[in-house]
Amino acid sequence: MQQSANQNISDTDLVKGSIAGDARMQEALYQRYAGKMYAVCLRYSGNNDDAQDLLQEGFIKVFRNLDKFRNEGSFEGWLRRVFVNTSIEHYRRKVHLNSITENEEVRIEDPSVSVLDQLAERDIVQLVQELSPGYRAVFNLYVIEGYSHKEIGDMLHISEGTSKSQLARAKSLLQKKVAEYLGEKRK
Known part of the structure; x- marks a missing residue:
């Protein structure tokens, strides 16, 4: 799918097509948002390898849960929340903060x-x-x-x-x- 054609598809159509299992729509959704979501992952991970892992883990969650997006607010905002939560889960698994008095x-x-x-x-x-x-x-x-x-x-x-x-x-x-x-x- 060409990048310019990707920009002409609405987020609503990308979501509907992805839920329906259309691989082209899933690829277009990934291409549209991978860069921005990678930046979110990188802010939390500290290195490129972990950021790549978080990106993949986040998109797996996105595609598994697309049917839960209720078109309340922006799709990009919903995506960002999924990736922030994925990053936080990763953080909690790896690091424990020391409480202070x-x-x-x-x-x-x-x-x-x-x-x-x-x-x-x-x-x-x-x-x-x-x-x-x-x-x-x-x-x-x-x-x-x-x-x-x-x-x-x-x-x-x-x-x-x-x-x-x-x-x-x-x-x-x-x-x-x-x-x-x-x-x-x-x-």
């Missing part, structure tokens, strides 16, 4: 990361990829996906306070990484 939470500062404006998007993505899986997951869920700390806590099976502290630590580490990165670029 309330006293530790109070001492963590939340510095602003204003120098991010000087970085290219790919540089920022690379720096986020260097965070530990726990920090990266909380950072992505809060900053990129827009979930609340309570929602993140429920998703990752951690306390709301732990989510807040993980975000503060992630921001602090990113600030240091950005400063180091910019210092190296200026040399």
Whole structure:
């Protein structure tokens, strides 16, 4: 199927055709969204190999559950949620966050990361990829996906306070990484 022809097919038709088992429609759906969903997977995984695995696992879930899409909201939004949830499940299988006490939470500062404006998007993505899986997951869920700390806590099976502290630590580490990165670029 040609790429330009793929763009002329509505998401509704892609979904209906895929549910009906039309391999061309399934391929067109995959081609339309694989790039965007790969970017979601990469934000959570930390490396290309895991991101590829998450992409495949996510699309398997999508094709198995297409009949559950109720045309409420955008199809791309529904897809994104499937891939975020797949990434979070992967994260929970591989990593367990350590809970911290309330006293530790109070001492963590939340510095602003204003120098991010000087970085290219790919540089920022690379720096986020260097965070530990726990920090990266909380950072992505809060900053990129827009979930609340309570929602993140429920998703990752951690306390709301732990989510807040993980975000503060992630921001602090990113600030240091950005400063180091910019210092190296200026040399």
